[in-house]
Amino acid sequence: MNRVVHPIEVESYRRMRARLDTSHFPPLTRAVVERVVHSAADLDYAGDLVMDEADLEKAHAALHAGAPVVVDVAMVGAGITRRETVCRLKDAESGPGLTRSAHAIRLAHEQVGPGALWVIGNAPTALEELLTLDADPALVIGLPVGFVGAVESKAALRESGLPAVSNVSEKGGSAVAAAALNALLYHPTSAEEKL
Known part of the structure; x- marks a missing residue:
């Protein structure tokens, strides 16, 4: 189904591409970079994002094969179009040494098991918790925002060796995390490209 x-949006992308050359990126990396830059109107993301094309290819295939998508907050889920998401924040509780966001990640892991795509755009503690679980993710989009824990949690994600999209700076948030996932959703599969 073509979008x-x-x-x-066409004009917005034209203007963005007039100011930012993304032609050197491989296809899925380019799609993610452009959609994130577009969502934030922030050209600096082109040099801030970290990802691997081979990881994106596997995640793209898993996503289009129906792998579950888990989000840390409802706002991330609201930004993901064309796909249902799992968000357990409403069911979660905080406790000693455990934030509500971290508990929600535990609950989601129990629900979806391995092979999901995890999209974290709000809470560094959610990303930190995911890294303690045996989630075997198809991809972790780890783009939490903030001045406390965001940079460190994203660095830990990159050091984990998990397939991931992250960024180096404090920047992030629900809109850019959703945009990264939407880039994979909107990018055609090989079957769609032949149509």
Whole structure:
């Protein structure tokens, strides 16, 4: 099913590409970079994001094969179109040494098991908790925002060796995390490209 793109989005991408050359990126990396930059109107993301094309290819295949998508907060889920998401924040509770966001990640892990795509755009503690679990993810989009724990949690994600999209700076948030996942959703599969 092809997505109908509004003329405003077409013009926005044209203007972005006039200011930012993304032609040197491989296809899925380019899609993620462009959608994140577009979502934040922040060209600096092009040099801030960290990802591997081979990881994105595997995640793209898993996503289009129906792998579950888990989000840390409802706002991330609201930004992901064309796909249902799992968010357990409403069911979670905080406790000694455990934030509500971290507990929600535990609950989601119990629900979906291995092979999910995890999209974390809000809480560094959610990303930290995911790294303690045996989640065997198809991909972790770890783009939490903030001045406390965000940089460290994203560095830990990169050091974990898990397939991931992250960034180096404090920047991030629900909109950019959702945009990274949407880039994979919107990118055609090989079957769609042949149509």
